[in-house]
Amino acid sequence: MSDAEMMTATTQTTSPSSTTAPAHKGRRGEEIAKILFVVPAALAIAALFGYPVVKNLVMSFQDYGLRTFFTGEAPWVGLQNYVTVVTDDVFTKALANTALFTIGSIAGQFVIGMLLALFFHKNFPLNGVLRALFLLPWLIPLIVGSAAWRAILEQDSGILNVTLQNLGIIDSPIPWLTSPDVALIAVILVNIWLGIPFNMTLLYSGLQHIPDELYEAGAMDGATGWKAFWNITLPNMRAVVGVTLMLGVIYTLKVIDIILGLTQGGPANATQTIATQSLQKSFVEFKFGQGAALSNILILISLTFAIVYLRATRRQADE
Amino acid sequence: MWTNGGDETNLKTPQVAEALQLWKDLVADGSASKSVVNWKQSDVNDQFIAGKAAMMLNGPWQIPSLDKAKMDYGVVPFPINKPGQTSIAPLGGEAWTVPLTGDQAKMAKAAELVKCMNTDANQLQRAKEGGLVPTKTAVAAQFKQEVPKMTGFVDAVANTRARTGKLGAKWPDTAKVIYTGMQLVLTGQATPADAMAKAGA
Numbered sequence: 001m002s003d004a005e006m007m008t009a010t011t012q013t014t015s016p017s018s019t020t021a022p023a024h025k026g027r028r029g030e031e032i033a034k035i036l037f038v039v040p041a042a043l044a045i046a047a048l049f050g051y052p053v054v055k056n057l058v059m060s061f062q063d064y065g066l067r068t069f070f071t072g073e074a075p076w077v078g079l080q081n082y083v084t085v086v087t088d089d090v091f092t093k094a095l096a097n098t099a100l101f102t103i104g105s106i107a108g109q110f111v112i113g114m115l116l117a118l119f120f121h122k123n124f125p126l127n128g129v130l131r132a133l134f135l136l137p138w139l140i141p142l143i144v145g146s147a148a149w150r151a152i153l154e155q156d157s158g159i160l161n162v163t164l165q166n167l168g169i170i171d172s173p174i175p176w177l178t179s180p181d182v183a184l185i186a187v188i189l190v191n192i193w194l195g196i197p198f199n200m201t202l203l204y205s206g207l208q209h210i211p212d213e214l215y216e217a218g219a220m221d222g223a224t225g226w227k228a229f230w231n232i233t234l235p236n237m238r239a240v241v242g243v244t245l246m247l248g249v250i251y252t253l254k255v256i257d258i259i260l261g262l263t264q265g266g267p268a269n270a271t272q273t274i275a276t277q278s279l280q281k282s283f284v285e286f287k288f289g290q291g292a293a294l295s296n297i298l299i300l301i302s303l304t305f306a307i308v309y310l311r312a313t314r315r316q317a318d319e
Numbered sequence: 320m321w322t323n324g325g326d327e328t329n330l331k332t333p334q335v336a337e338a339l340q341l342w343k344d345l346v347a348d349g350s351a352s353k354s355v356v357n358w359k360q361s362d363v364n365d366q367f368i369a370g371k372a373a374m375m376l377n378g379p380w381q382i383p384s385l386d387k388a389k390m391d392y393g394v395v396p397f398p399i400n401k402p403g404q405t406s407i408a409p410l411g412g413e414a415w416t417v418p419l420t421g422d423q424a425k426m427a428k429a430a431e432l433v434k435c436m437n438t439d440a441n442q443l444q445r446a447k448e449g450g451l452v453p454t455k456t457a458v459a460a461q462f463k464q465e466v467p468k469m470t471g472f473v474d475a476v477a478n479t480r481a482r483t484g485k486l487g488a489k490w491p492d493t494a495k496v497i498y499t500g501m502q503l504v505l506t507g508q509a510t511p512a513d514a515m516a517k518a519g520a
Contacts, residue, residue: 066488070418089519155354157371178356180506267356268502285491 053299060292068288081293090269090277098273098301101188102252108192109248113199118229120200121207131204138197146261149190153177153262177263180270187262187271191255199244206240207233239313246309250302274298320497321407321480323400327493328485330500330515337400339504339511346505356505378411379472382450394471410479452476496520 060081062074085091120131137145152160153176161173176186210233218224218232234241256275259265265272265280272280274294282291320327325334345351352372355363364381366372368388376397385392397406415433417426435441442453446462452472453459463473483490500518503509509517 070420156352175353178353178506180508263357266502267506268499268508270506285495 056292056295056299059289060296062289064287064289064292066286074289077289081289082297085277085281085290085293085297088277090272093269094272094274094277097184097271098253098275098298100184101191101255101271101273102249104185104188105191105195105252105255106245106248108188109195109199110245112192113196113244114203116196116200117203117207118233120204131200134200135197137194142194142257143261145194146190146258149193150177150262153186153190178267180268183263183267183270187259190262191252191258194258195248195252199248202240202244203237206237206244209240210236242309242313246305249305253302253305254298274301321409322397322404324404326485327482327490327497330493330496330520333512335515336511339501339514341400342501343504343511353505356502379450379452379469382469394468396471396475405478406475408475408479410476410481414481414483 059074061076061078062068063077063080064074068074116134120127152158155161155173155175155178158173158176160176161170164170165173175182177183214232214236215228218228223231254275255273256279259271259273259276260279263271265276275298278291278294278298280291281287281294320335320338323334323338325332325338342351346353346355352358352366358366360377360381363372363375363377364384367375367377368385368390379394397408399406415436417429417433420426436445437455439455439458442455442458443462443465445451446453446458447466450469452469453462454476456477459473459476463470482494486493496515496518500509500514500520503517504511504514
């Protein structure tokens with residue numbers, strides 16, 4: 001039976017009952033109920049996601065400053081805010097830093113997270129306890145974590161430099177957060193430390209879903225160790241790896257607290273990113289229009305990654 | 320910078336460059352930690368309390384925390400560069416503002432509040448509790464008698480300048496140039512002479 005025939009048949013069998021008034025009313029009530037169920041969620045999305053996004057977009061085309069709060073006036077300036085922030089001396093540097101920060105953080109977090117996930121996938125005593133301990137960086141508030149790291153990385157009296165010097169590994173203290181050449185690396189290292197638990201946990205759960213039979217069959221064909229990882233583990237983890245990287249990239253692009261806690265974007269703008277620049281423009285210089293323009297640029301970059309990811313997963317689903 | 324005759328309306332002057340050179344020298348010879356480039360006021364205060372800095376450049380609002388830590392300390396005015404100069408410190412703290420909203424009734428009420436907060440008695444009390452210096456000279460004199468350890472600050476106020484005095488709402492832009500210029504010098508990315516230009520002055 002084709003779909004069309006089936007539909008006709010269904011219509012025929014239901015048509016007698018649908019002509020009666022009460023049933024008709026019941027169906028309409030059902031429709032209204034359906035809408036009513038959707039309304040709260042739609043309202044919440046409109047208020048909590050729609051409004052800020054639209055407001056941000058509108059603000060980015062306005063001269064929106066401190067004065068606006070008193071006068072309510074925010075004249076339209078067209079693309080002026082975008083031109084100003086993009087031609088700003090710091091913009092190119094912030095953009096490059098955002099890229100380096102994101103790529104460096106994700107690469108480090110993912111590789112170390114994957115190694116730890118593989119490590120914990122093996123059965124050994126205290127596995128659960130150790131795995132729980134590795135979650136700690138994810139559990140403490142970011143500002144607390146970065147304050148602790150700031151103390152650790154302090155040039156003259158920080159525990160890291162003191163330890164390295166006492167062990168004879170370095171002769172003079174490394175200016176972790178005070179040299180423009182090193183600060184970005186230090187900030188990336190701290191962000192890697194912070195992101196390892198997230199990557200490890202997701203990848204670990206992915207590993208658990210790979211059936212052991214695959215490895216057994218692979219072992220018979222001579223696929224062990226690195227070969228097994230490359231030909232069995234990775235292909236089976238494609239979806240989890242995709243989600244982990246995607247969430248990691250979007251999350252890392254907008255990181256602000258770690259940088260604020262460690263360097264405030266300094267020294268001499270060495271760790272300034274698009275996100276910290278946006279905060280600087282909005283809440284230090286009170287140029288809300290320019291801050292909004294920067295955050296829209298950031299949203300656009302995140303959106304690009306999200307679309308690429310959605311396309312890739314859709315293709316996977318189609319296959 | 321101010322003590323040396325520099326001015327925020329023109330940062331590309333030898334007087335400003337000399338002020339930057341002073342900071343560069345202080346850090347280079349170890350008088351100041353290399354980490355000052357990232358320090359906030361409270362960080363300097365923490366280093367002082369921890370006994371890692373023998374002196375600090377800071378404001379009277381840190382005094383409550385110094386007393387709490389039972390520190391033994393004294394206050395001296397900013398030193399000068401050349402004989403004949405006057406030590407000029409920045410005047411910070413609160414600026415009472417009644418925004419021009421157009422609502423006359425509300426503005427009048429706000430002005431009343433500002434007036435009340437600035438009576439002699441209230442200025443004196445807020446100064447004692449917050450580690451501040453009263454702006455009224457007569458009240459300041461009385462404050463000096465009652466809280467002798469604030470003498471250094473009270474005397475300095477006579478020659479202080481407000482950072483917004485000349486630039487008003489444009490101060491944050493210039494402040495950004497100044498701290499970026501200082502960071503460029505302290506991190507060796509610019510010489511004191513070209514730092515301010517490089518920072519966007």
